[in-house]
Amino acid sequence: MLGHRASLPRQLAFRFLPDGTDDAAVEWTYHDLAQHAATVAADLLRRELTGRRVVLALDPGLHYIAALFGIFRAGATAVPSFPPTGKRALARFVSIVEDCAPDVIVADTRLADRVAQFEAELPASVARPHWMFVDDDYLRRAAGSRTPDGGAHAPVPADGPALLQYTSGSTGDPKGIVLTHENLVSNCRALEANMGYEPDRVGCTWLPPYHDMGLMGTIMLAVHGGWPLVLMPPAYFVQRPYRWLKAVTDHKVTISVGPNFAFDICTSSITDEELATLDLGSLRQVFCGSEPVSRATLDAFRDRFGPRGYDETSLIPCYGLAEATLYVSGKRTGSAVKTVWLDRAELENGRVRQLPAEEAEAAEDGRAARIVSCGEVAEGHEVIIVDPGERRPAEAGRVGEVWVRGPNVATGYLGKPELTAETFAARLADPEAGHTYLRTGDLGFLHEGELCITGRLKDLxxxxxxxxxxxxxxxxxxxxxxxxxxxxxxxxxxxxxxxxxxxxxxxxxxxxxxxxxxxxxxxxxxxxxxxxxxxxxxxxxxxxxxxxxxxxxxxxxxxxxxxxxxxxxxxxxxxxxxxxxxxx
The missing domain is CATH 3.30.300.30 (ANL, C-terminal domain)
Incomplete structure (x- = not known):
């Protein structure tokens, strides 16, 4: 796909805001990205790393994207990782390296003098990988030394591993999910079926590129769809959330994405003076996922930013997980956000009893639970609600575990055959049930053809x-x-x-x-x-x-x-x- 984009007349692919503003913006066309990716690929091919694993621990930015597509071009498997720059991040980085045993770690040059420190954290039984440090100087030097066939690339089977995506670790130790090239393309197509085609689409993201929503839900989606994407480092959003919505305003962004907490902190932290500078009228799709979507959060965001052009019909509550590449379900573009009012006492006993809106709104505090629908199941996929103990379809009106089947579902966990069989090849108790499903570990129910999530099975x-x-x-x-x-x-x-x-x-x-x-x-x-x-x-x-x-x-x-x-x-x-x- 990148090769096709690069062969067309030069078109903007990414506009990177290194400090979260336009002051030092850097732009790359698809041609630029393809050239830089070919430079990284040539280096990896010289090291004979086709079919091997490469940990990608670069800082968020354009170099990260170049290295990612360079790894793909070399026929290697990319392993996105949080840069090891803090105690918690270092612990996660070490656990990933120990688990996947990579041949190469691609990192920023600022970490070059700390390699010994990182490797000291690894067990003696783990082979020490080679380190590659990528920055502007590296790309210039490597491009200058590239041989005439440096544009060559290794053949990549569609069902071969493309990415080893480590789980977030919200309910346990991180596990490496093996995603194929077919999974990545399927995820893009499923999202595009929801989004539809728009010739003037412009995206914006501050999400970490080593997280599934930031990588598969923005960067890869933008390249697959061929529309420009404005990026900023996550830290600059966290420091000042206003920068996200200001970028939406300045670049007339039509599509963006954020977890529930991002909407919360924008509502609470953006001042009246900052608010006056915003125009969110260009937004047509704003995906909200990665964590439970709160109706109270959505209400507060709508009330705060509605006067600045924000239309809540642009919001797309969605559900997904790394084991399904990313996307499982989402609200249809342009439709109203649907809220289901439930009797809380019944819900606590695993039953779904809907309350009329007028009764729920008049109920005493705590009696009614507001569940935001996560929309229709992705095209070509199936979701069933299952009693997790009995492994039978849950009765109508009961909460159960969400099981998923379809081309987005990954092949399994690296080096964990028993857990893979339990999670990715689950079968209903009925001996005549032929299909296998992904057990998500999430609880929910189907309402009028839409998926509603109530929580995590392990967190209950x-x-x-x-x-x-x-x-x-x-x-x-x-x-x-x-x-x-x-x-x-x-x-x-x-x-x-x-x-x-x-x-x-x-x-x-x-x-x-x-x-x-x-x-x-x-x-x-x-x-x-x-x-x-x-x-x-x-x-x-x-x-x-x-x-x-x-x-x-x-x-x-x-x-x-x-x-x-x-x-x-x-x-x-x-x-x-x-x-x-x-x-x-």
Missing amino acids: VVIAGRNLYPQDIEHSVRGSHEKLRGAAVFSVPGESGEELVVVTEFRGTARQLAGERGEVRDAVVAAVTAGHGVAPADVHFAPVGAIPMTTSGKVRRDATRKAYVQGTLKKLTPAADEPPLSVR
């Missing part, structure tokens, strides 16, 4: 026979007091059964918390009790950044729970004279 908190969804309780915690930021909810064994634990990040110092602890704790307990009918057995106050997160911003509840139980989770020390809520 079961207390006194009630199924509590942690993301709902976490939303209540964050909204209970202005000084609370992140939250993680899980259960631990208690004297009389499972007990609810709330971990939340406090915006301030331990001394500041000491003066407000009683007030803040009471606010958390009141919000959780009133909204969900259960009182926390413990509220653990942590400093900002203490709750483990995935690269896409999802809470790693299992890791948080383990750290809490082991006593290693950071804590803002309480006042000396304050008794704990309970003894763990």
Whole structure:
């Protein structure tokens, strides 16, 4: 596909904003990208790396994209990784290298003097890979030394491995998912069937390119569709979310994407002065996924940015996962966002009882649950809702595990045959059921032909026979007091059964918390009790950044729970004279 794009009259492929603004913007055409990719490919081919694995640990940007397509061109398997620039990132990087045993690591030149430090973290049994450092100078030097046949590339079978995408680790240790070239193309076609064709399409993304939504959902999709994509490093969005919407305004962006939390922080952080500079009227598709979509978040975003041209029909709540390359379902472009009002008490018992909107809106706090539909299942794919214990289709009106079948589904996990068989080749208990399915581990139901997600099977908190969804309780915690930021909810064994634990990040110092602890704790307990009918057995106050997160911003509840139980989770020390809520 890239070769075809490069053969046409020069067309803009990427506009990169290194600092999140247009001040230092760099533009590449498809011809530029193909040339730089060929340079990387020639280097890999000289090293005879066809069929081998190459870890891609570059910083987000144009060099990353050139290296990615260079790896494809050389017939190697790309392994996207978070650059090893912090303690948490280094641990993840080491686990990936240990698991996939790459021959080469492609990294930024700023890491060249730290190779010994990185390799010291690897077990002695792991072979030390070769390091390639890619920057502008490398591309110029390598292009200058390329032999006349440097444009050659290795033949790549469509069903051969293209990418080893590591899971986010939100419910356990990261696992390498083997994606084929067929998977990548299928994912693009499924998304394009939802999006339709638009000749003036312009995209924008700040998502990390080592995350499935940032890589398959933007970069590869843009190249496959042949439309320009504006990129900025994730850090510059996090530092100032305004930059995302300003780029949408300046470049008349028609399509973009972001997780639920991105809409939250834009609503809360963009000032009135910044708001006045925005024009979001060009947006026709805004995909929202990667984590549960909150109706409250969507309402707040619509109310804040509607006066600046934002039309909520452009929003596309969607559902996907790395094991299905990315995309499984999404709202149809241009249609209204659909919200299903459910009786919360019934939902906690695994039953789907819809409430009329007028009854739900008038209900007391906590009685009604608002579930945002994730739209129709992707073209050419099938979703069934299954009782995970019985392995039979769930009865109508029951919540069950989401099982998926179709060309987006990956081939399995690297080096984990038993887990691959359990996850990617699941069969219904009926001996006559011939198809195999991907078990997603997500809970949901089908409503009027659309998929609705209620939570994660492993994250489900079961207390006194009630199924509590942690993301709902976490939303209540964050909204209970202005000084609370992140939250993680899980259960631990208690004297009389499972007990609810709330971990939340406090915006301030331990001394500041000491003066407000009683007030803040009471606010958390009141919000959780009133909204969900259960009182926390413990509220653990942590400093900002203490709750483990995935690269896409999802809470790693299992890791948080383990750290809490082991006593290693950071804590803002309480006042000396304050008794704990309970003894763990």
